[in-house]
Amino acid sequence: MPDATELELTAHELRDRNAESILGTDFGRGDRAVLLVNPAHVIDVLTALHAKGYTFLASLHGVDYYPDEPRLGVLYELLDMQNVDRITVKARVHTDDPRIATATGLFPGADFPEREVYDMFGVVFEGHQDMRRILMPEDFEGFPQRRDFPVGGEPVLFTYNEETTYGKWS
């Protein structure tokens, strides 16, 4: 795991390449090193980190930081298998036009995870070959993992007397 100094050095190095790419760093519990990047330059940062040895994209997932702005976060959990080192790249986008470039060119394995983030949060990955819903039905409206999406069911054929049936207690 990189320590706080190493994270700062990495951020510094990336700023030298592109001054606007890194917005900040965060070193948290469990030695979690996070680079907060400008969503416009996320591919630059990922490419540079890939060249540094972080060649494995362990996970790509979305987070909704409601009510903070920019609300949506796309997190890339990168792994350096040689030095067993993990670093997280975080890009935050606004909900009104959530767009970010796709990482599938660099990590082909980002295909399904990016579709999942689109499905759940509505972040459009530009340049993705096959940007459609993956887990929800294709005609589903809304992005269910957003924090302002209500929890609860939707009416189907069998829910007309749901409130009165035995076992319904919520």
Place this chain on the structure above:
Amino acid sequence: MALDTADYRRREESITYSAEPAGQGETHELLTLNIGPHHPATHGVLRLLATLEGEVVRDIKPIIGYVHTGIEKTAEDKAYWKVIPVVERMDYLAYYFNSLAYCGAVETLLEAEVPPRAQYLRVIHLELNRIMSHLVWLGTSALDLGAISMFWYCFREREKILDLFEMTSGQRMHTRYFQVGGVMEDIPRGFEAKLRTFLADMPNRADQYADLLEKNQIVFERLHGVCPLDAETLLSLGVTGPLLRAAGNPWDLRKAAPYCSYDHFDFKIPVGTVGDNYDRYRVRHAEIYESVKIITQALDGLPEGPHITTDRKIALPPRHELATSMEALIHHFKLVTEGFRVPPGEAYYPIEGPRGELGCFVRADGSAKPARVHMRDSSFVNLQALTPMVRDSYLADLIATLAMLDPILGGIDR
């Protein structure tokens, strides 16, 4: 931006070839074949849209989401300790792994210490779970290859493991045995003897499986040299676990970044050479022996001490204290009603599941409920490797490869 249904259908169509001349004035056409979602060979509700040229698979598109139950959304509405049962139901053959990934992430955020005895008990159950998962895989995969009897033999041993789970937690599946800060209860009397009987028995049983399968010419020819994929492609697709190790890359988080005191145990990482279906089978089969070794060492060296953290802000006080201690009663009440609060932060906790890296991301906002739980399920990522594996091979090999991929749809759809 919502994509309309017609556009979705257009993208779903995988045909990129037109009718090609087959010589002699004939043309052969590509056939789109729908496999699943309700098909016994797809190991769950997986739907595959296969484009066939004769019997050769030219392209394949997995369509998933049929058992999507919104577990990650449900988790955001529950107190931290009430999330454990729901995340266990994601990958339903690796419930101990799911709960460890989640509990580990929460423990990281709480900076909670897990007592050594709890860590060893966790290892015992994790490795039993790994054997159990591999047994289900072996039984159902052999079934796909036409070997009916393997299924009964594998499930016979699986029953014994489930009996052991029932002894420690009262449940056979989705046991909720792992808690934040340790495990629910210490192992009961009689568990050790029963586990030792199982450990003595299991390697012999695994030998018998090998005798049944590896000396069978049909199984050998169905697996050997079929649908290989090299380690670089697998890594670029994010594939980990036995599939990657079958291609010769010995990446295993238990060795590379030990968690839960895995560094205390002496075990080997089985690797393959070419990464074909036979290697995939051999690697998982060899892992059963290694898991038995780990469990034996953990049982021999099981340290004394508490089985869960003594921090009363996280773990429930013992039942007998409630009658005598006012503080215990208050802690009990607070934990059962509101649950514990976790200071704001984010954590990603990766472990080596039976199918590869299983990572849990938890974001805490300071309340008693997680603000985001995301499971990086290995089956979900590994499924992307199916298309490059089976392209230009026979349809029958697609079924064998899908079995050797070992996808668990509960984990893929979550």
